[in-house]
Amino acid sequence: MNYLLDLHTHTLASGHAYSTITEMAHAAAMTGLDMLGITEHAPEMPGTCHSFYFMNLNAIPRKMESVKLLFGVELNLLNADGDVDLPEETLAKMDITIASLHTPCFKPQGIKENTQAVLNAIKNPYIDIIGHPDDGRYPLDYEAIVKEAKKYHTLLEINNASLNPEGFRKNTRENDIEMLKICKAYGVPVVLSSDAHYADAVGKFPFAKEVIKAAGFPENLIANHKKELLFATLAEKKNRSGLYKF
Numbered sequence: 001m002n003y004l005l006d007l008h009t010h011t012l013a014s015g016h017a018y019s020t021i022t023e024m025a026h027a028a029a030m031t032g033l034d035m036l037g038i039t040e041h042a043p044e045m046p047g048t049c050h051s052f053y054f055m056n057l058n059a060i061p062r063k064m065e066s067v068k069l070l071f072g073v074e075l076n077l078l079n080a081d082g083d084v085d086l087p088e089e090t091l092a093k094m095d096i097t098i099a100s101l102h103t104p105c106f107k108p109q110g111i112k113e114n115t116q117a118v119l120n121a122i123k124n125p126y127i128d129i130i131g132h133p134d135d136g137r138y139p140l141d142y143e144a145i146v147k148e149a150k151k152y153h154t155l156l157e158i159n160n161a162s163l164n165p166e167g168f169r170k171n172t173r174e175n176d177i178e179m180l181k182i183c184k185a186y187g188v189p190v191v192l193s194s195d196a197h198y199a200d201a202v203g204k205f206p207f208a209k210e211v212i213k214a215a216g217f218p219e220n221l222i223a224n225h226k227k228e229l230l231f232a233t234l235a236e237k238k239n240r241s242g243l244y245k246f
């Protein structure tokens with residue numbers, strides 16, 4: 001089964017990542033990806049780019065070598081209300097958006113507050129993907145999240161970097177397996193992402209593939225294989241420019 005898409009990656013602009021857009025696109029072409037999403041950290045992450053960066057994404061071509069490029073953002077969830085750190089008018093012009101819990105921007109709270117933040121992100125029509133909902137530092141009610149993701153056509157991510165044994169998130173494998181079992185039961189798709197912070201990691205999901213297998217998760221619910229599934233899921237949610245040009 002081919003993995004055609006990697007929608008969550010970072011370049012130099014994120015401040016703690018190390019490759020250029022051109023290097024990332026080249027790596028995607030070498031790995032055989034059809035589509036690469038570049039999603040820099042949003043402005044509340046220390047060291048990342050200014051909000052102006054996200055307002056000028058039309059300056060970049062949407063194709064390099066053989067790879068279609070999507071430009072967007074990895075937003076920071078700021079509170080249980082699901083507020084994020086870019087305005088809707090900026091998000092409306094993006095090709096792809098991810099929202100995640102990050103410790104510099106959201107101090108871990110109880111399961112109720114953490115879950116509320118993620119549920120509000122799922123309901124947000126400007127958010128396409130929930131990034132790394134596997135981090136045990138933020139306990140979540142996976143049953144509630146999966147049900148709401150199905151209702152609002154928001155994709156849940158299986159994040160390869162989270163599953164790296166050298167990673168800093170906690171209990172990610174156990175949490176992913178729990179979430180995948182619930183996704184399977186409700187027929188809810190997931191998307192595998194590298195969360196690459198260097199070009200070599202683009203389009204590679206060894207840990208995510210292992211967890212998919214361990215959970216017995218069906219290939220036909222993985223959005224990386226089928227652009228139709230990705231587009232159908234997201235198109236149900238909204239009809240934005242960018243992504244739907246492809």
Ligand SMILES: [Zn+2]
Pocket residue numbers: 010014016041197
């Ligand atoms: Zn990062």
Ligand SMILES: [Zn+2]
Pocket residue numbers: 074100102131132
């Ligand atoms: Zn993240």
